[in-house]
Amino acid sequence: xxxxxxxxxxxxxxxxxxxxxxxxxxxxxxxxxxxxxxxxxxxxxxxxxxxxxxxxxxxxxxxxxxxxxxxxxxxxxxxxxxxxxxxxxxxxxxxxxxxxxxxxxxxxxxxxxxxxxxxxxxxxxxxxxxxxxxxxxxxxxxxxxxxxxxxxxxxxxxxxxxxxxxxxxxxxxxxxxxxxxxxxxxxxxxxxxxxxxxxxxxxxxxxxxxxxxxxxxxxxxxxxxxxxxxxxxxxxxxxxxxxxxxxxxxxxxxxxxxxxxxxxxxxxxxxxxxxxxxxxxxxxxxxxxxxxxxxxxxxx
Amino acid sequence: xxxxxxxxxxxxxxxxxxxxxxxxxxxxxxxxxxxxxxxxxxxxxxxxxxxxxxxxxxxxxxxxxxxxxxxxxxxxxxxxxxxxxxxxxxxxxxxxxxxxxxxxxxxxxxxxxxxxxxxxxxxxxxxxxxxxxxxxxxxxxxxxxxxxxxxxxxxxxxxxxxxxxxxxxxxxxxxxxxxxxxxxxxxxxxxxxxxxxxxxxxxxxxxxxxxxxxxxxxxxxxxxxxxxxxxxxxxxxxxxxxxxxxxxxxxxxxxxxxxxxxxxxxxxxxxxxxxxxxxxxxxxxxxxxxxxxxxxxxxxx
Numbered sequence: 001x002x003x004x005x006x007x008x009x010x011x012x013x014x015x016x017x018x019x020x021x022x023x024x025x026x027x028x029x030x031x032x033x034x035x036x037x038x039x040x041x042x043x044x045x046x047x048x049x050x051x052x053x054x055x056x057x058x059x060x061x062x063x064x065x066x067x068x069x070x071x072x073x074x075x076x077x078x079x080x081x082x083x084x085x086x087x088x089x090x091x092x093x094x095x096x097x098x099x100x101x102x103x104x105x106x107x108x109x110x111x112x113x114x115x116x117x118x119x120x121x122x123x124x125x126x127x128x129x130x131x132x133x134x135x136x137x138x139x140x141x142x143x144x145x146x147x148x149x150x151x152x153x154x155x156x157x158x159x160x161x162x163x164x165x166x167x168x169x170x171x172x173x174x175x176x177x178x179x180x181x182x183x184x185x186x187x188x189x190x191x192x193x194x195x196x197x198x199x200x201x202x203x204x205x206x207x208x209x210x211x212x213x214x215x216x217x218x219x220x221x222x223x224x225x226x227x228x229x230x231x232x233x234x235x236x237x238x239x240x241x242x243x244x245x246x247x248x249x250x251x252x253x254x255x256x257x258x259x260x261x262x263x264x265x266x267x268x269x270x271x272x273x274x275x276x277x278x279x280x281x282x283x284x285x286x287x288x289x290x291x292x293x294x295x296x297x298x299x300x
Numbered sequence: 301x302x303x304x305x306x307x308x309x310x311x312x313x314x315x316x317x318x319x320x321x322x323x324x325x326x327x328x329x330x331x332x333x334x335x336x337x338x339x340x341x342x343x344x345x346x347x348x349x350x351x352x353x354x355x356x357x358x359x360x361x362x363x364x365x366x367x368x369x370x371x372x373x374x375x376x377x378x379x380x381x382x383x384x385x386x387x388x389x390x391x392x393x394x395x396x397x398x399x400x401x402x403x404x405x406x407x408x409x410x411x412x413x414x415x416x417x418x419x420x421x422x423x424x425x426x427x428x429x430x431x432x433x434x435x436x437x438x439x440x441x442x443x444x445x446x447x448x449x450x451x452x453x454x455x456x457x458x459x460x461x462x463x464x465x466x467x468x469x470x471x472x473x474x475x476x477x478x479x480x481x482x483x484x485x486x487x488x489x490x491x492x493x494x495x496x497x498x499x500x501x502x503x504x505x506x507x508x509x510x511x512x513x514x515x516x517x518x519x520x521x522x523x524x525x526x527x528x529x530x531x532x533x534x535x536x537x538x539x540x541x542x543x544x545x546x547x548x549x550x551x552x553x554x555x556x557x558x559x560x561x562x563x564x565x566x567x568x569x570x571x572x573x574x575x576x577x578x579x580x581x582x583x584x585x586x587x588x589x590x591x592x593x594x595x596x597x598x599x600x601x
Contacts, residue, residue, distance in 0.1 A: 031404040038399050038410045045475060046413040049420065051438070052428045064434055115325040122318020130326050137333045139586055141532050143555050144579045147562045147571045148340035149332065151350075171328045201317035230421035232535050237563050248423045252539065264431060271427050275420040282419055286412075293418070293476065294483055 049275070055268040056080050063264035080269035087266055092243055093250035094273070100166050100235075100246055101228040107170045108224045109217050116179025117209050121191065131180070138173045142233065150237055164238045165246070169228070174296055175220050182216040183209065219292035222281055226293075229278060247274045344572035354569070361573035371574065373549055374557045377462065378581075381553055382530040384466030385473065389526055390519070393474045397481030398507070415475045422472070426539035429468045430455070456542055458550045465536055465551055473529070477522050484518035485511065517593060524589035531582050534559065554578045 055063045057080065058072045084090050119131050149168055150159075158164030186209060194204045210217075232248045239245050251274055254267035282289050344361055346354035365371045400411050420428070432438050433454035440452045454464045488511055496506040512519075534555035537545050545552035545560070552560070554574060562571030 031402070034399060034402040035404040035406060035410075038404065038407065038414075041396055041399060042410040042414045045471065046416050048425075048428050048432060048471065049416045051432065052420075052424070055431070063431060064437065111325050111328075115322045118318040118321030122315050122321070124315045124318045127318060127322070130322055133334075134325065134329060137329050139583075140333070140337065140579070141528065141582060143532050143534065143558055144340065144575045144582075145333070145336045146558060147568055147575060148336035148343060150562070151343070151568065152332075152336050152339065168332050171325055171332075173329070176325055195314075201314065205321070232421060232423050233559075237559070248421050251423055251427065254427060267427055268431075271420070271424045274424055278419045279416075282415075290479060294480060 052268050052271050052275075056265065056272045058265055058268075060263055060265045063268060076265065080263075080265040081273070083263070084266045084269045084273070087263065088250055088253050088270075089242065090247075090250070090270065090273070093245055093247040096162075096165075096244060097229055097246040097248070098277075099162070100231075101225050103166050104170060104228040105221045105224045108172045108175050109221050111171055112175030112179045112220060113183075113210055113213050113217060114205060115176045116181075117183040117205055117213075119176070119180045120183035121186070121188070134173045134176050138177065146233065146237065153238060159238055160240050160244065162244065165235055165244065169231070169234060172224060175224070178220060178295055179213060179216060182213055186212055215288075218285070218288040219295065222285055222289050223292035223296050225281065226278055226289075340572050340575060343568055344576050346569050348568040348572075350566050350568060357569070361569050362577075364570070365573055365577065370549060370552065371557065374552050374554050374574075377550060378531060378533070378553045378555075380462055381465060381469075381533050382527055384463070385469045385530045385533075386523065386526045388466075389470050389473050389477055390522055392470070393477035393522070394481050394519075396474060396478040397485055400478065400482060401485045415479065417472050417474075418476050422535035423539055425468060425472055426536055429464075429471075430540055433464055455540065456547055458547050461541055461547060462550050465533075465541065468536055468540070469530070469533070473526065477526065480522055481515070481518060484515045488514050520589060520593045524585060527585045528582055531555075531578065531585070554581075 054070070054072055057076050059074055059076060062073065115134075119127060153159060153164045153168060156164070158167070190208060191204055194208055199207070229246075230248060231246070235246050235249045236252075239249060242250070247270075251267075251270055254263070254270065343354060345356060345358060347357045347360070348354035396414070400407060400414070417425075434440075435451040435453050435456075437454075439454065440447075440450065443452075444450065453460060455461055492510055492514070493506055496510045501509065532555050533553040537551040537553050537556045538559065541547070541551040545556045554577070558571050558574050558578070561567045561574060
């Protein structure tokens, strides 16, 4: 940056070397300063999750001790994880969460792409009003729908069932909106070329448009997985049977224990397991993860 | 001529495939959005307890709310929570974004770790923070040099408990808003910073005079989504505060009140009326956002 500043008297010889050394020194100090601030921020914000993970390897009573052991004194290995499976039907919780999240992702991505493409590339009567309608659904928070949706789903006889758990959340207005933006950029010539070759409209979507929407689909899939996996409020009210509960609801067994000796080590092990799938997605698909989050602008 | 009409009718017929493609989604939103929202308005005008069919009472539920001390309290609880989780989060996330925008070694790995609070669900966040906020727990110990007390009732003290909710919420949202700021900062062309530098502006001047005004759409966006999310506060208050929204209801947000009236007391009419009040409050925020961003050509699209 500094080389933009015009110098009237170019420094020469030792004077020049001194200037260079001073600039380099100043740059190094500045970068050290930023590093230190960033380090303080990161330690503050990353500590609770670090605490969660290490506590899952501690004895129950050590989890609460004020003298924080940054490394467990009595390393418990996977004992707490094994105990967790004995205390609650943990495998069942994870299966339910995975079932809900996977169905959510597949259905949302497919129908969002289909509808987004329909809105972007076809002119038909009512398309504007229908798109506006879907846009408006995005501005209404879920809590407003909570009571009437519960009553409706109950009237279908779907309370306490997978259908009631999964179906009401199976589509996403944001997905339609996002896919429409991406479908706009697909050149019409490509679609017309396929039409001349005699491809049906659905075939054009399935063979040409959907593959072209793959990067957007990846971001959307990750975001929907995150929302679905971490969803709490709807499963909380619609599921009473423990065998149908997803992990986020199942885990509340540990928040409400007022027993003499709460199993904090086990609670931390379950919390770690519940966070693991999202963390894995984040690590391996960081770019799509962040893109999706930025586009959605909401953290569920 | 005949061929022309045939062709145009073919194109017209083709357009109807668009309707076929959007129809499943539109029907879904009619069934699971339009119908419930209309029936929600209707339930808010009825006496309805699930055990017997709804009975029309007009505006009675809303009038009752005005005399309902828990509801009045809940409004002030919600507004306090909104204030505590929007303004500090806005400023601190901007600060963090400026830090992570600089060039220094180890930046990427620190940024990824800083981002980690975005990953866990709010229920997991609640469980972990319940341990961190034990009276003689870790936060108390860390702050002991400042406070001088060995035991702080972060969750059971009626004054401290809402502050604890605010601290936890800020912890979960700041990394995410940092990311939004950061993408805004990255989008500013380097030439603008250089131009300011050439004109003799210091780094600080360049930030406040050049970059911050350009970040206005980002700032409005973050202010809006943080406010809307804060109005919906539920999970933390449900899972972490003693007695679901306590002590003495200092953490009973409107979101929690809907749940209490609807799913603890089965007063569906009252719960629906509270929902509509919350809806109105959020709509006001949305309208303010639209008004503030009316001059930003980009933010509306």
